[in-house]
Amino acid sequence: MLDYALLAALAAVVRTGSFERAAQQLHVTPSAVSQRVKLLEERLGTILVVRGAPCTGTAAGRRLCQHVERVALLERELQADLPGTPESAPPVTLRIAANADSLATWLIGAMAEAGDCLFDLVLDDQDHSADWLRRGDVLAAVTGSAKAVQGCDSVPLGALRYVATASPAFVARWFPAGLDEAALARAPRLTFNSKDRLQALWTRQAIGSDVTAPTHWLPSSQAFVDAALAGLGWGMNPEMLVADHLRSGRLVALAPDLPLDVPLHWQRSRMASSTLAAVTRAVVARARATLRQD
Amino acid sequence: MLDYALLAALAAVVRTGSFERAAQQLHVTPSAVSQRVKLLEERLGTILVVRGAPCTGTAAGRRLCQHVERVALLERELQADLPGTPESAPPVTLRIAANADSLATWLIGAMAEAGDCLFDLVLDDQDHSADWLRRGDVLAAVTGSAKAVQGCDSVPLGALRYVATASPAFVARWFPAGLDEAALARAPRLTFNSKDRLQALWTRQAIGSDVTAPTHWLPSSQAFVDAALAGLGWGMNPEMLVADHLRSGRLVALAPDLPLDVPLHWQRSRMASSTLAAVTRAVVARARATLRQD
Known part of the structure; x- marks a missing residue:
């Protein structure tokens, strides 16, 4: 050993x-x-x-750390089965990957309902969070990918709805004649980082093709909302984060009939662990209560 | 050339x-x-x-990209001085480093007042954001370090005030007898990432030494607030982000008389650039209006 x-x-x-x-x-x-x-x-x-x-x-080194965490998880289950094992260890830490917008909207609620384990959250784009699972760096991931990573189970969670949003003053300045290719090529966008394809995806839905546009780079979900409110640019914001602002008129949807739904999935290692099973139940329950179900 | x-x-x-x-x-x-x-x-x-x-x-490659950005900045100033130069280029992008809590509180306001340039925000801990400047990866940084990086000017911005916060239920469960070493060693903390020393600093102020404690790892300013609200742990939250929650009682300060003030500084490359000068004016004005000034 x-x-x-x-x-x-x-x-x-x-x-x-x-x-x-x-x-x-x-x-x-x-x-x-x-x-x-x-x-x-x-x-x-x-x-x-x-x-x-x-x-x-x-x-x-990271691969070994991940092994240590898995062993700690197994030890904790052993303690539950054999109450005589020596004094209780500190609570176990579950490393999971998720997209920043899930953390900003529904994931904390699931974590709070998952019991006493600790979370080590790794943030990555929903199109890349499964890579962490594939590399063995995390035990579970909220991901855009439905296809189960080897050794993992995949459960659909529902879709996170995004709305293309900007301030009313921004829309008046950059889209006085509505959404067309020329205006979308001039209006500053918000982009989370180089992995963020949501603005491009939505533009393709809206006018048939993406266009090159000036952009701010802002790697924070809340900063996206704040920057839209401040008139710095337009961006794809989770509906849950901007619903109040849309109702009050501080933000407007560039095209109210054109939301973008991003399906999310929970992928978890198949290792037998009651902690991971409890977290999975909490995540799936919370997601199904908050995300859009077909 | x-x-x-x-x-x-x-x-x-x-x-x-x-x-x-x-x-x-x-x-x-x-x-x-x-x-x-x-x-x-x-x-x-x-x-x-x-x-x-x-x-x-x-x-x-990154060093060359930074050179290209600096040349673009200079070209833009040339265009302002020589209106006859060929058609206007897209707006220039300024790459700056900042701590996540500044982005979550006061920085967006400064960016909105800085004029038409685009921002590429890089997030790092205030004790590490100056490294980006030192490596030449950014043109300016919001940093905890007052000492000017070589080739840069440093301006004090004031202090971001942090409050150790948790939900009332969390305090009742983990600190029934108040703040002492044993309770602080058991109560789950929130930690942003391995660079985040704020909880340790504050614990040292509160009881004279830091203690090892279980922690969640959550790399997001808003998630820190949400996790405190959900009762997952206690953490150092910027007063600006939690003032409403403190007033309403959804969050409480672990020790109301013991805030932690983190002095911030703006460091900027000394290269002559009117864009960088305009951003500096906006950042300094906004910081001085929102951060704590001695």
Whole structure:
């Protein structure tokens, strides 16, 4: 078997980002942590931690951390079955990937209903969050991809509805004659990051083809809403985040009849874990109560 | 001089994340874009783009993109001075780094007042955002560091006030006897990412030393507030984001007399640019109107 004292040191360094904080967490000295990680690196013949501020795991290091988390999950279930096992460990941490707009709308509610486990949320675009699962970096993901990743189950959650929104002043300035290709090519857009295709997808729906347009890059769901309110650009905002603003008229839909529905799926590792099963139940229940079901 | 047609192709690929979208932006074929980037890589003898989904720049590629942006900024000023120069280019994009909590509170207001330039926002912790400036990846940064990066000016902006907040039910469950070391070691915290030291800093202020505690990892300012409301954990939230919740009693301060003030600074490249000067004026004015001034 692997040496779990060494692995615990590695996991603490990667999670906290520093040898000092890992030492504090493990109640040992930083030099003990450093020796354990070095020993593990020597035994495995590969670098596991990129020393920096913060320290991060190499691909091999992250893979080992993920193994440690899975073992911790299994240990927790063992404790539930064998109440005699030594004192209760700290609550287990579930690493999951999700798109930022799910975190900004419905996911926190599911996390609050999932019981006492801790969450380590990794944000990525819904078209890329399944990659984290594929690489083994997370145990579950909210993703746009229905096709189950190998070793995972996939459950449809419903669709997150997006509305192309801007401030009334923005619409008056940039779309005085309505939505046409020339206006869409001039009006500043909001784009979350280079993975964000939603504005392009919607433009294609609206006028048949996407156009190149000036854009702000704003990697935050709430900043998207705030920037639309401030008149910086138009962007695809989750209906749930802008419903009040649309009702009050602080934001308007560029085309009220043309929402964009993005189907989401929950993919989870098939490893037997009652914690993961409880989180899955909470996520599916919350999603089905808040997302659009056909 | 460098070949700016090649550089423009590189910049478009890195910005849009794909050769196809870069081609669309430049009104050429994807294979033309690919040839230009390859030619540039051959001439410079180094890989500039990591081909992937999305495509990203290597360190050398990103450095060249930053050069292209600076030249675009200078060209725009030239156009202002020489109205006879050929048709107006698209608005210039300013890449700046900021902490997520600034973006969530006061920065959008400054961006809206800065005129017609476009923003490419990079988010990083206030203790790390100056690194982006140091590496030349951004032209300006909202940072916790007062000491001017080489080639940059530093202006104090005031302090962002944080309050340690949780839901009343969370406080009743985890802090029934008030804040002490044992309770702080058991109560789940919220942590933004491994760079986030605010909860540790505040704990040290509150009880004299930090303690190891279970934590959720949530890389979003709004998710921090939502998770506190949902009772998932306590965390340091910007007072501006939680003032309404504190007034209504949906959130409570763990220690109302113990806020944490984080001084912020604006650091900007000293390159002569009227766009950067206008953004600086807007940022400083907005910060001084919203952040705490001594």
